[in-house]
Amino acid sequence: MLTCRKASVRSSAAQWNMDALVATEGGDLVPCFFSLLPTGGTFQTVSGEAGERLLEEVVAALGAPSSDPQIVKGGSCGGEEEDGEFPFTGAMLSVTWGFPREARDAFLDEIKRLVGSCGGPD
Numbered sequence: 001m002l003t004c005r006k007a008s009v010r011s012s013a014a015q016w017n018m019d020a021l022v023a024t025e026g027g028d029l030v031p032c033f034f035s036l037l038p039t040g041g042t043f044q045t046v047s048g049e050a051g052e053r054l055l056e057e058v059v060a061a062l063g064a065p066s067s068d069p070q071i072v073k074g075g076s077c078g079g080e081e082e083d084g085e086f087p088f089t090g091a092m093l094s095v096t097w098g099f100p101r102e103a104r105d106a107f108l109d110e111i112k113r114l115v116g117s118c119g120g121p122d
Contacts, residue, residue: 002057004118005029011120014038016108020118024053034115036108040066040098047071047091055093061114062107065095
């Protein structure tokens with residue numbers, strides 16, 4: 001389970017999103033973002049060593065992503081939703097998972113299990 005310091009969860013019939021500040025095994029506190037649509041999900045975190053460590057933890061819990069990790073230039077997270085305490089704008093490390101529509105709820109359950117109380121109510 002990931003250790004979250006702060007999180008913001010938004011949910012609708014079409015999409016579930018979570019911005020969080022998460023502690024890595026190395027002790028770094030890094031911003032990350034999950035987004036879940038009906039047939040796929042995305043995880044983004046800071047590009048660099050701390051982000052790579054966090055991505056390893058996420059992949060270990062959720063399984064291999066459908067895409068190789070990619071660097072997304074100009075991404076941001078941890079800003080307004082986190083009251084600007086740890087704003088981050090810069091290159092982000094991004095991966096995606098694809099799945100059938102009927103597997104969405106099970107995948108969301110796995111994300112919530114991974115992030116614990118940061119994932120919001122069940």
